[in-house]
Amino acid sequence: MDHVIAALSGVFFTAAIYLLLSRALIRMLLGMVLLGNAVNLLILVAGRLGRIVPPIALDGARAPLAEAANPLPQALILTAIVIGFAMFAFLLVLAYRAYQSLEADDTDRMRITEPRGGPQPPMSY
Amino acid sequence: MSGAMQDFATHPGDWLVILPVVLALLGGAVLLMLREARAAQFWLALGTVAVIFVSDIALALRVSETGPVAMTMGRWLPPFGISFVADLTGAVFALAAAGVTLLLLVYLRMDMPDRARRDGVYPLILLLLAGVSGSFLTGDLFNLYVWFEVMLIASFGLMVLGGRNIQLDGTIKYGFLNFLATTFFLAALGLLYGTLGTLNMADIVGRAAEASPAVLASIAALLLLAFGMKAAAFPVNAWLPASYHAPPPAISALMAGLLTKVGVYALLRALVMLLPASRDLLAPVLALVAIGTLILGPLGAIAETNLRRALGFLVIGGIGATIAGVALGNAAGLAGSATYVLHAMLTITGLYLVAGLLEALTGETDTRRMGGIYAVASLPSVLFFVLMLAVAGVPPFLGFWPKLLLVQGGIEGWGFGRDGWALALWIAVLGNALLTLIAVSRLWAHIFWRPGHEAATTEAPNPDLKPLAPRVRRLGLGTAGVLTLVVLLLGVWPEPLLGFGREAAAGLLQPANYVAATGLAGAAP
Numbered sequence: 001m002d003h004v005i006a007a008l009s010g011v012f013f014t015a016a017i018y019l020l021l022s023r024a025l026i027r028m029l030l031g032m033v034l035l036g037n038a039v040n041l042l043i044l045v046a047g048r049l050g051r052i053v054p055p056i057a058l059d060g061a062r063a064p065l066a067e068a069a070n071p072l073p074q075a076l077i078l079t080a081i082v083i084g085f086a087m088f089a090f091l092l093v094l095a096y097r098a099y100q101s102l103e104a105d106d107t108d109r110m111r112i113t114e115p116r117g118g119p120q121p122p123m124s125y
Numbered sequence: 126m127s128g129a130m131q132d133f134a135t136h137p138g139d140w141l142v143i144l145p146v147v148l149a150l151l152g153g154a155v156l157l158m159l160r161e162a163r164a165a166q167f168w169l170a171l172g173t174v175a176v177i178f179v180s181d182i183a184l185a186l187r188v189s190e191t192g193p194v195a196m197t198m199g200r201w202l203p204p205f206g207i208s209f210v211a212d213l214t215g216a217v218f219a220l221a222a223a224g225v226t227l228l229l230l231v232y233l234r235m236d237m238p239d240r241a242r243r244d245g246v247y248p249l250i251l252l253l254l255a256g257v258s259g260s261f262l263t264g265d266l267f268n269l270y271v272w273f274e275v276m277l278i279a280s281f282g283l284m285v286l287g288g289r290n291i292q293l294d295g296t297i298k299y300g301f302l303n304f305l306a307t308t309f310f311l312a313a314l315g316l317l318y319g320t321l322g323t324l325n326m327a328d329i330v331g332r333a334a335e336a337s338p339a340v341l342a343s344i345a346a347l348l349l350l351a352f353g354m355k356a357a358a359f360p361v362n363a364w365l366p367a368s369y370h371a372p373p374p375a376i377s378a379l380m381a382g383l384l385t386k387v388g389v390y391a392l393l394r395a396l397v398m399l400l401p402a403s404r405d406l407l408a409p410v411l412a413l414v415a416i417g418t419l420i421l422g423p424l425g426a427i428a429e430t431n432l433r434r435a436l437g438f439l440v441i442g443g444i445g446a447t448i449a450g451v452a453l454g455n456a457a458g459l460a461g462s463a464t465y466v467l468h469a470m471l472t473i474t475g476l477y478l479v480a481g482l483l484e485a486l487t488g489e490t491d492t493r494r495m496g497g498i499y500a501v502a503s504l505p506s507v508l509f510f511v512l513m514l515a516v517a518g519v520p521p522f523l524g525f526w527p528k529l530l531l532v533q534g535g536i537e538g539w540g541f542g543r544d545g546w547a548l549a550l551w552i553a554v555l556g557n558a559l560l561t562l563i564a565v566s567r568l569w570a571h572i573f574w575r576p577g578h579e580a581a582t583t584e585a586p587n588p589d590l591k592p593l594a595p596r597v598r599r600l601g602l603g604t605a606g607v608l609t610l611v612v613l614l615l616g617v618w619p620e621p622l623l624g625f626g627r628e629a630a631a632g633l634l635q636p637a638n639y640v641a642a643t644g645l646a647g648a649a650p
Contacts, residue, residue, distance in 0.1 A: 032305070035305070035308050038312075039308055043318065046320075047319070087278065087300075090278065091301065098294065102293060123579075
């Protein structure tokens with residue numbers, strides 16, 4: 001089980017890096033989403049995968065009955081998903097707005113902050 | 126298992142640890158609710174940050190008296206509960222961040238367009254401060270990730286506020302690359318949790334010593350990439366000069382003052398305190414990164430004609446100096462890093478504030494078309510002159526002392542171990558000081574000294590200069606003046622700064638007190 005999830009995480013990483021190397025903003029955004037999910041899977045595997053017993057101790061008991069799932073990675077991933085989703089939503093709106101205003105979704109054509117053929121270094125002094 | 130729960134009340138003084146963060150978050154929430162009451166927003170924000178500043182002072186005093194202070198949330202003791210721990214490094218950095226934010230709020234009154242105020246610049250600044258303070262004070266790596274993201278989303282908002290095309294362009298580059306960096310950080314956290322089974326910093330200190338250094342070094346390398354991206358270190362620094370000059374000057378100043386420094390702080394905390402064995406393995410990489418950043422930063426500033434873009438390259442050069450301290454890894458080098466972060470927070474913010482005044486004076490952002498300001502407005506010229514000497518590290522000013530410590534660290538490293546990297550870092554720190562001096566003195570000559578525009582054949586003064594409005598004079602020059610005064614005072618009376626550096630380095634190298642404060646000493650299962 002661990003190996004399958006780990007390999008899946010690897011596939012996600014690969015696809016994410018491929019997409020992030022693109023110049024189109026939408027592809028890069030999709031790459032970010034994939035990367036986030038690859039990391040989430042990574043945290044899940046890094047915790048522990050086991051038989052599905054909820055990590056709840058019964059009343060009076062000091063430990064769960066059987067080997068339980070590790071709750072901490074799940075809590076971490078939950079937080080990371082929420083944060084990642086917020087970031088994704090913001091960047092999506094930003095990319096759309098930039099597409100409208102700058103009429104470009106290609107990062108090579110977004111050169112307002114760093115104009116192509118910009119000014120030469122100052123020559124005096 | 127009863128040992129896992131906290132069965133005593135938290136000491137009232139310990140609440141100081143979390144007060145800066147709670148106040149900033151609460152203030153942000155209240156300001157969001159009061160978004161219609163525009164007149165009250167500024168005063169509320171100013172009051173909140175003032176109270177945060179005072180509580181940071183109290184925290185720093187308490188920490189310097191009793192050593193690190195810890196507080197754990199939700200009665201679960203570490204390593205289960207999330208801790209907030211303030212040692213001297215974190216407390217003083219948080220104090221400096223609150224102080225800089227306080228001044229910037231006043232400065233912001235000077236030129237913020239009404240539209241930005243309507244869109245909520247004050248709540249965003251408070252959220253940014255919450256993220257920065259949280260990063261400095263947290264004692265849990267995953268919690269650090271969360272504060273990074275709080276800081277990030279607030280800075281996205283601030284950077285794009287106003288929505289001009291140049292801001293959209295800058296924010297896209299800033300946003301994508303910083304989000305990428307925090308995702309790498311999260312990946313490193315997953316691997317670290319898988320290896321050590323804990324994310325509490327004090328707990329990691331104990332367990333990392335027993336784990337395989339090779340595995341930890343690969344995780345540390347990932348952390349170095351993530352924090353290096355956040356701090357704009359050499360090979361991954363391209364986002365900073367592409368974005369920091371896009372928003373209005375006050376916002377640039379806030380970001381330049383606070384954001385990259387958090388990356389450096391995380392680097393100090395993670396590599397020096399938590400994973401020292403991995404830092405030793407990565408020392409050559411760190412040294413290469415530091416040397417590249419030290420040399421390329423000021424070179425960029427020399428080649429740049431846009432004023433705030435040039436300052437952005439100076440920010441990068443400063444980051445190189447702080448990473449040089451991490452690469453040296455001895456007490457003097459780390460003291461140099463810690464004091465340099467403080468110095469950069471104050472000095473760089475001051476430079477951006479003066480740059481904002483110059484842009485108001487000339488209506489230009491390009492240094493080729495500024496010029497002749499010295500004859501019209503002598504006070505900004507003097508402020509810029511002091512700050513430029515401070516950033517280059519000329520003796521009586523603030524920047525000299527951190528660089529002196531770094532140079533001392535380089536000599537020690539070379540003298541004790543015949544460590545070639547230490548020698549190279551020593552040379553690079555000196556080279557950085559020289560190149561920075563060239564860059565800033567040329568900026569000064571272009572902006573203030575030269576009578577008119579570049580390539581103007583007459584000696585006539587620049588006709589485009591507009592005198593500053595009285596309000597701008599009062600608020601802008603006032604805040605920049607206060608900041609310059611602090612830089613000046615700390616420069617001529619460096620004893621507190623050097624004392625802080627020594628204590629901070631000792632705390633990072635010997636985290637026993639830090640671990641004890643969280644209640645983990647000898648409690649390992």
